Amino acid sequence: MxxxxxxxxxxxxxxxxxxxxxxxxxxxxxxxxxxxxxxxLEAQLVLGALGIIYVGAHASLHRPPSAAAPTRQKGTKKNDDHGDHRDDERITQGLELSDAIMFPVMAGIMLVGLYYLIQYLQDPEILNKVLRWYISTMSIVSLFSLYAHGMGLVVGFIFPRYWRGRDGVLRKANQATRQVSLCDDVGNVSHPGKDGDSPLPGVLSCLPLGKRAGKAAWDARELVMRQWLFKFYVHGMGDEKAKIKLTHMIAFFASIATALIYSSTSSSFLSNVLGYGLCYGSFLVLSPTDLLIGSLVLSGLFVYDIVMVFYTPYMVTVATTLDVPIKLTFKAASRQSILGLGDIVLPGLLMAWALRLDLWLHYQRKVKYEPTELQIREKDDSGTVVIRKEMKHREIKPPYVTAQGAWGERFWTGVFGRKPMPAEISASKFPKTYFYATVIGYALGMAATLSMLLVFKRGQPALLYLVPGVLGSLYVTAFARGEMKLIWGYTEDGSIDTKDVVVEVDADGRATKRIGEMKDGVVDTTKDDKKKKDEREEEAKKKDDEAKRIKDAKMKESHKVFNISLETMPVAPG
Incomplete structure (x- = not known):
């Protein structure tokens, strides 16, 4: 037993x-x-953040100071083949040194105010409703830009201007004649098209479309690419003009519908859509101006994020209590992952700036110096102004070609291997060294954030890891390439966007000294840069005053009071 x-x-x-x-x-x-x-779940969050930064950074591209504005023939208008080109000159709000202090201060005031408002109300639903309505309304413009540009991108893939057939030959669609011409590799027409050509790209062009189906395809292409000129005028308030397309109108109503549906349902998916829209809009209108300001702003918010997450209850309480599009939220089963929009926008602004820096460097390497005999006005040792003739070199900037969009054309023209492309397509391909360095730094920063989240099982201040990742990658790349001084001098405040600059060059043809700007064949070195800047501003002010005087004189006669019109524009060849 x-x-x-x-x-x-x-x-x-x-x-x-x-x-x-x-x-x-x-x-x-x-x-x-x-x-x-x-x-x-976290990979989905990181890829979403990197995706909107990548798209927004490329949408923020505009003519760099090292490129000249493209010349246009007198009497001609700039037609956009795809209708998705924005103006070469983009209006952006550059940050100033004072913003390096005000950003963390204002962010702290708002965060603390929201925290105590939540504590006072006890029930956050009232605050959620008010903020949802407010942010939904304010995000309509950003959503419109995101939707319109996104639909323009889709149109570029369905109806590209250029594509290669299965034979590898480049083709170009002409909407005005509704024909597809054969071209050489740089876009020069070699064989004109014929009636009955299909406007569909690649292998789709081989589909046997009947006469009726072919006409419908060309009609659809014209519908999505045609531009209308919208004019709005109110006496004493302003005269606005804008080119609009079908995609713009669809985007406008879609953005309003998204905001209305979200404000009434509080869907987490739509909240993320509005969040992406706000991020995208921020990249289009905000700029760190230069590396110093961008570094100071990020450094100040780096300290702010650490303090608010580790040493106060403010950040975690507000982020988890408020159900508004100030964050990206991804859920899977019982898990939830949150990333504040500030963790996307703030590093993303510097990353977008890095992409524009790459574009500036790309055109800077194309600048040429042309020998020119000039009259130089300068002061001698006694202070007397003298004029002498001397052979110097004038800076010749290459003309700017739009570097935005053309992703559809790049896909269809590059699908049969690496071959030359037309200039308006290849312009979007330039070395993006500093941008990709910051992308890697951001990805490493997010990886460090997630690792610490798994180790400590509590919320982490993402900027604690993202700021060193983005800034560190930018500085390390600059030092490794020996370009620290060069990129430190790059600014978007307009001071380096000059023309007709005269320089001295060395034996290798590189500029070594900037002498001044040429005006009417004379270079005046007796004035400093500040005086020249003041003179330019004064001259611009005089022109504005004269234009206003002429306008006011005309207004005293019979004039329009209010007008809204929508005019069709000629069909572009492309």
């Missing part, structure tokens, strides 16, 4: 140990599955 009891006890003990082992194994597997689910 004792033996039986002993054997039974030993068997039970063995079974218990086995069951414990199985239970531990199951817990380990479940923990791994949970961690995998968490990592998949």
């Amino acid at each position: 004792d033996n039986n009891i002993t054997a039974s006890g030993a068997l039970n003990g063995t079974l218990d140990a086995h069951n414990a082992t199985i239970s531990a194994s199951q817990e380990t597997v479940w923990s791994l599955l949970q961690d995998f689910s968490f990592l998949a």
